[in-house]
Every structure is written in C-alpha cells, then in structure tokens.
Amino acid sequence: MTDMQSLLQEQYLKSLAGIEDGQIVTGTVVQLNNDYVFVDVGYKSEGKIPVDEFIELPKVGDKVNVAIINKEGKGGQVIVSKKKADAKERTEALKEAAENRTPILGKFLKVIKGGYEVDLGADYRGFCPLSKADVSRVEDTDSLIGKTDYFIIDKFHSSTKLKSVVSRREYLEGIIKENKEKFFSSVQIGDVVQGEVKSFTSFGAFIDLGGFDGLLHINDMSWGHVTRPKDFVKKGQVIQLRLINVDPETQKINLSLKHMQEDPWTNFEQRYNVGDVVKAPVTKLTSFGVFIEIEPGIEGLAHISELSWTKKITNPKEVLNIGDVVEAKILGYDLDKKRVSLGLKQLSENPWDTIEERYPVGKVLKGKVVKITNSGAFVNLEEGIDGFLHIDDVSWVKKLKNMSQFCAEGDEIDVAVSRVEPENRRIRLSVKNLEGNPWQALRKNHPKNSIITGEISNITDFGVFVKVDGGIEGLISKFNLVGPDQEFDDKILENYKVGDSITAMVVEINPQTQKLSLSVKEMIKKNQENEMAKYMSNSQDDSDTFSLADMLNAKKEN
Structure with missing residues (x-):
C-alpha cells in the first residue's frame, strides 16, 4: 500500500469514528438510478437506499433522514436505511402523541370486527372502534375506507405486531368544540355564514357549520310561501346564509336564506x-x-x-x-x-249586471232542468245562470207531493220569469204563469154567496171535495151537507159518491191561499130566505094584516 493510500484510509476511518450503528443522520441525495438513491451522510461516505423505500422519489440535493445499519459495510460502504429511520422517528412520534393526546395522522385500511384497522405509518397499525370512527353513527362502513384523517391514541403499543387503540371521534369532537367556541365568540346577528346542507325535516333543514348545526326554518327559506324545503336547497349543497338568531347558552343557531335578499x-x-x-x-x-x-x-x-x-x-x-x-x-x-x-x-263582465234587461218578468223561455230538490227544480237559462222553479209555481190547482211528479233532470221545459233579484243572484220561474190564473176567473164568475155546480172528486170522513170550473177543487164539510133544519148524521156521507153532480153556495174564495169553501146548508138557507121574502111580499099585497103565526106557518109549509 502506498503512502497516499494509507493516508486516505486513515482519514476515512477517522471520519467514521463519530458514527454509531442505529444512529439517525441526515444525508443529502447525490445521485439516483432505477434501483437506488445515493445519499451522502456527511462522513465522506455514501449510502444507497432502494427506491421502494420512498413513497415519492427525492431529487438530487434533497435532505433525507436515514438510519446507520453498518458503518463498515461491504467494500467499506456505509449501509443505511430510510425505512428504519422512518420507523424510529414514527415510533417516537406515536409515543409522544399518545402521552400528550395530540392528533396523529392515520388512514382507514379495512373493516374488521367491531371497527376499522388504521395505518399509522411505519408498519404500525391501529384499531378504531366503530363507535369512535365519527361523531355520528356510520351507516355505510365502507364509506370511510381509504380516508386519511387525524386520530387520538387511546392506547399505544410500541410493537408493530400489536394494534394501538385510536379514536377519530375524540379528534373531531375537539375540532367541533374549537369551531363552536370560535363561532359563538366571533359572530353577530346579521353576519353571513357558510354551511353545508346536512339533513331535512318537515319544518326546515339543518346546516352543518363545521361539525355543529344551525337551523334553516322553512319560513326563512323564502319571502314567499314554501311547502317543500327541498325545493329551495339540496342535501350536500354549500350555501351562504344570514345569521338571524344565536343563543350561546342554549347553543341554538337560526339561519335565513330569504334575508340574503331584500324583503x-x-x-x-x-x-x-x-x-x-x-x-x-x-x-x-x-x-x-x-x-x-x-x-x-x-x-x-x-x-x-x-x-x-x-x-x-x-x-x-x-x-x-x-x-x-x-x-x-x-x-x-x-x-x-x-x-x-x-x-x-x-x-270579465258580470252577467248579473244586465240580468233584468235580458230576463224581464213575464219573459217566456225554454230551459233544461239541471237539478231536482224537495222544494223545486233548477233550470239552466245560460252558462252559469240557473233559475229556480218552486213546486208551488208549477200549477194553479194541482198539489204536487214532489217535483219528480212534474219533471226530471235533463227535461226541456217552458217557463216564465216571475221574479228577478240581481243583488241576490236569483231568478224565480213559473210554469203556471204560462196560463191565466183560474182562481181569478172563478172569483170573477162566482163571487162569494153565488151558486156553483160541480162534480164530486173525492169523499173523506170530514167532507166532500168538489171539482168546479178551471179544475179547482172546493170543500163541502160534512156539517154543511145538510139543511139548517136537519139533524146531522155521519151516514149523510153515504148519500154521495164520486162523479155525482152537486150544487152549493160559495162561502169563501181566496186566490192567494187557493182556498174554496162551499156549503149546501148555506145554499138551502139562502133559498129559504128568498122564498120567505117573496112570500112576505105577496102577502102584503093581498092584505094589510100579516101575523107572526102566519109567517111561521108559511115557513113550515115551505
């Protein structure tokens, strides 16, 4: 080995003297290829990390935390691991979060018995009970799968083989409490707030204002009439509303959509x-x-x-x-x-304004019967206008028990206008006025005390009915069937039968009440008086003397 090589090796070994296996150090990315990321850990040595340890590949110059696995690896190269560095850092972060009950990020992985499995990072798994997955009941358990959010660690296990117990609900309740306190301390009536339509009731809609609800009452949705809240807002819709009432004590919040516009x-x-x-x-x-x-x-x-x-x-x-x-x-x-x-x-023009001009009293017309009642019939005169024909106005002489004896619905009948009342929107009609009044003719031809002849039409236990001119019926009571000097006997009725002709005196005739009273007794009495008067007149011509006895004898003879 040359002196130069010895010197470089000595310097390299000195640079590694401060590094311990398992230590976390920060390195700088100096090179990348398809398989590895090369990191300078700052001790004149580079470590290489498989690319699959990165969720997102870094760029040259980025800082990366790594764990020293072996500072004297094969060929003198430092062996490092980002995954182990992440795990160590995550362990400390989870432990600290559990001690301080601070939120930690996690992800719902899958549904397991009683709740969810949650990915807490670095191979750590958590168990979130279903009751602690949300602030409200979770109807669709699969709806949370894949969702990333914060959790509070109730019980932490440092081993990755055990699941820590976590609660998303506690985190959300904390956020809601914070949002609510901020809301009640900062807003004033008249402020505009934003919320999401959460649910509907028959009286309005609940608006989510950040985990807590405000009420949008049906009466506050529009200045006009509202029958269906869903016609004005849709579930999930984010809308702006005006705050019209807020009560920090009861924590009631009333919102208005209509107050976003002028009344x-x-x-x-x-x-x-x-x-x-x-x-x-x-x-x-x-x-x-x-x-x-x-x-x-x-x-x-x-x-x-x-x-x-x-x-x-x-x-x-x-x-x-x-x-x-x-x-x-x-x-x-x-x-x-x-x-x-x-x-x-x-x-449109009110047809009743000109009704008297178009239907004067006495006008004869034809109409269709549209309705029958106990007291008469309604007759259509034109669209929307009916006249009323009373049962008493059908005939001068016939007494109808019900209107169906004269007509039926749908019949076309001739009528005459008898009375018009525009203010009451009434028209009275008459059938009997189409002909002359036989009662008036009878009274003219047969006044009171006159003699009349007719035909017996009915016999009752109280007298005899007689039909005279014009079809009018008069009554002779049984007491008026005998002469003034005869004693009454019920058997007198046996002397008469229907169809017989009979003559009597008119004692009462009233066209208004249509009443005709007749009497045989009064007719006999009248005849006796006439005969007596005639006899007395003749006797006075023959003699100046005429006694009471003579008069009685004469009456007896008569």
Whole structure:
C-alpha cells in the first residue's frame, strides 16, 4: 500500500469514528438510478437506499433522514436505511402523541370486527372502534375506507405486531368544540355564514357549520310561501346564509336564506296599485281559494268567491291546477299582514249586471232542468245562470207531493220569469204563469154567496171535495151537507159518491191561499130566505094584516 493510500484510509476511518450503528443522520441525495438513491451522510461516505423505500422519489440535493445499519459495510460502504429511520422517528412520534393526546395522522385500511384497522405509518397499525370512527353513527362502513384523517391514541403499543387503540371521534369532537367556541365568540346577528346542507325535516333543514348545526326554518327559506324545503336547497349543497338568531347558552343557531335578499314587501306600493292586473302562476290550491305568486316572495290570494261570476265552484281544483298562469286583478292589500287580495272574475263582465234587461218578468223561455230538490227544480237559462222553479209555481190547482211528479233532470221545459233579484243572484220561474190564473176567473164568475155546480172528486170522513170550473177543487164539510133544519148524521156521507153532480153556495174564495169553501146548508138557507121574502111580499099585497103565526106557518109549509 502506498503512502497516499494509507493516508486516505486513515482519514476515512477517522471520519467514521463519530458514527454509531442505529444512529439517525441526515444525508443529502447525490445521485439516483432505477434501483437506488445515493445519499451522502456527511462522513465522506455514501449510502444507497432502494427506491421502494420512498413513497415519492427525492431529487438530487434533497435532505433525507436515514438510519446507520453498518458503518463498515461491504467494500467499506456505509449501509443505511430510510425505512428504519422512518420507523424510529414514527415510533417516537406515536409515543409522544399518545402521552400528550395530540392528533396523529392515520388512514382507514379495512373493516374488521367491531371497527376499522388504521395505518399509522411505519408498519404500525391501529384499531378504531366503530363507535369512535365519527361523531355520528356510520351507516355505510365502507364509506370511510381509504380516508386519511387525524386520530387520538387511546392506547399505544410500541410493537408493530400489536394494534394501538385510536379514536377519530375524540379528534373531531375537539375540532367541533374549537369551531363552536370560535363561532359563538366571533359572530353577530346579521353576519353571513357558510354551511353545508346536512339533513331535512318537515319544518326546515339543518346546516352543518363545521361539525355543529344551525337551523334553516322553512319560513326563512323564502319571502314567499314554501311547502317543500327541498325545493329551495339540496342535501350536500354549500350555501351562504344570514345569521338571524344565536343563543350561546342554549347553543341554538337560526339561519335565513330569504334575508340574503331584500324583503319584496318593503317597496310593494312602488310597483303595484289596487286595480292593477297581474299575470302569474298558481302556486297552491286550498278549499277556500287559490294562491298566486305575483313575484318571488309575494303571493296573493284569490278567494273562491272571486273566481267566477256565475259558476258554482265548490273547490278551486275544479277550474285550476298548480302551475297554471292566470290573469288576476289586485283588489286590495295589507302590508302589515303581507296579504294581497286578488280576483279573477273581475276581468270579465258580470252577467248579473244586465240580468233584468235580458230576463224581464213575464219573459217566456225554454230551459233544461239541471237539478231536482224537495222544494223545486233548477233550470239552466245560460252558462252559469240557473233559475229556480218552486213546486208551488208549477200549477194553479194541482198539489204536487214532489217535483219528480212534474219533471226530471235533463227535461226541456217552458217557463216564465216571475221574479228577478240581481243583488241576490236569483231568478224565480213559473210554469203556471204560462196560463191565466183560474182562481181569478172563478172569483170573477162566482163571487162569494153565488151558486156553483160541480162534480164530486173525492169523499173523506170530514167532507166532500168538489171539482168546479178551471179544475179547482172546493170543500163541502160534512156539517154543511145538510139543511139548517136537519139533524146531522155521519151516514149523510153515504148519500154521495164520486162523479155525482152537486150544487152549493160559495162561502169563501181566496186566490192567494187557493182556498174554496162551499156549503149546501148555506145554499138551502139562502133559498129559504128568498122564498120567505117573496112570500112576505105577496102577502102584503093581498092584505094589510100579516101575523107572526102566519109567517111561521108559511115557513113550515115551505
């Protein structure tokens, strides 16, 4: 060996004197090839590291921590290992993290019985119980596989053959607590915050503000009417909301989407006036009316009575559907209560305004029976307008027990207008007015105390019904079937039968009540009085003397 070689070897050995096997040193990458990374450990010696020990290959000049495996390796080359350096460093880091309960990075590897296996780095494995994998219940266990996050080490095992027990939940709860404390100490009502839509309820949506929730109530989603929260926000959507209420004691947080925009009611009067016509969609149908969205945030109500002048609408669904675009007139509004009254019928002429001109009293027309009731029938006169024919207005003389004796639904009948009430939207009709009133004719031809002849139409236990001119029936009570000097006997009714002709006196005739009372007794009595008067007149002509006895004898003879 030459002197020069001896000198170099001596210097090399001196440079290795401060290096111990197992020591961690920092080296500099000086060269790379397909198989190795060469690292200068700073002692005039280079170590080579297989490339598979690197997750990401370094570049020349990068610093790398390595462990000295053998400072006097084969051929005098230092043998180093990055993997062992990483393991030693990781062991110290995990041990320190466990002692101080500081978060350590890990990765969910796979699902095992009761929880997950977690990669803690450098061949260390952890076990995370399912209950400690998240702050909320994990519905889909596979959803966490491959996820990298921080964990708290509950129990550390220095051997890589044993699994340390870790908790991601504790770490997350710490972050949530920190975020919540920061939130409540820094925000004010009116601030704009950002959150993610987490879940829905019937009354709104919960917004994740960083591990803790705020409530977006259904009434705070829009200035207008909201029926479905999902129509305004979607699950997983990141949105900005205005803070409208915060209570640090109860930790309740109320958020608003509608307050991100100006309340459209504040300048309503600048844009709309009573009498304006708007064209807008139907947003809701109720039993009492229709809600119409005049503009986003402003809905008006068209009451069911304001939908049509003539149609009898029992439910708005009969004429409208949600989404229909309609024209409506603004009838009034209340800014304090945020209400607008609308009308659809006001955009067409009210047919009742001219009803008296088109249907004067006495006008004869033909109509279809559309409905039968106990008291009469409704007859359609034109679209949306029906007249009512009362059962008493069918005939002057016939007494109907029910309307179906005269007509049925769908029949075409002739009627006359008898009364018009535009203010009440009523038209009364009559069939009997198509002919003259037989009662008036009867009273004219047969006034009270006149004699009339008719045909017996019915015999009852209280008297005899007699049909006279015009088909009118009058009643002779059984007590009025005998003369004034005869004693009454129920057997008197046996002397009569239906179809017999009978003459009697009119004792009462009332066209208003359609009542005709007749009497045989009064007719006989009247005849006796006439005969007596005639007899007395003749007797006075023959003699100036006429006694009471004569008069009685004469009456007896008669």
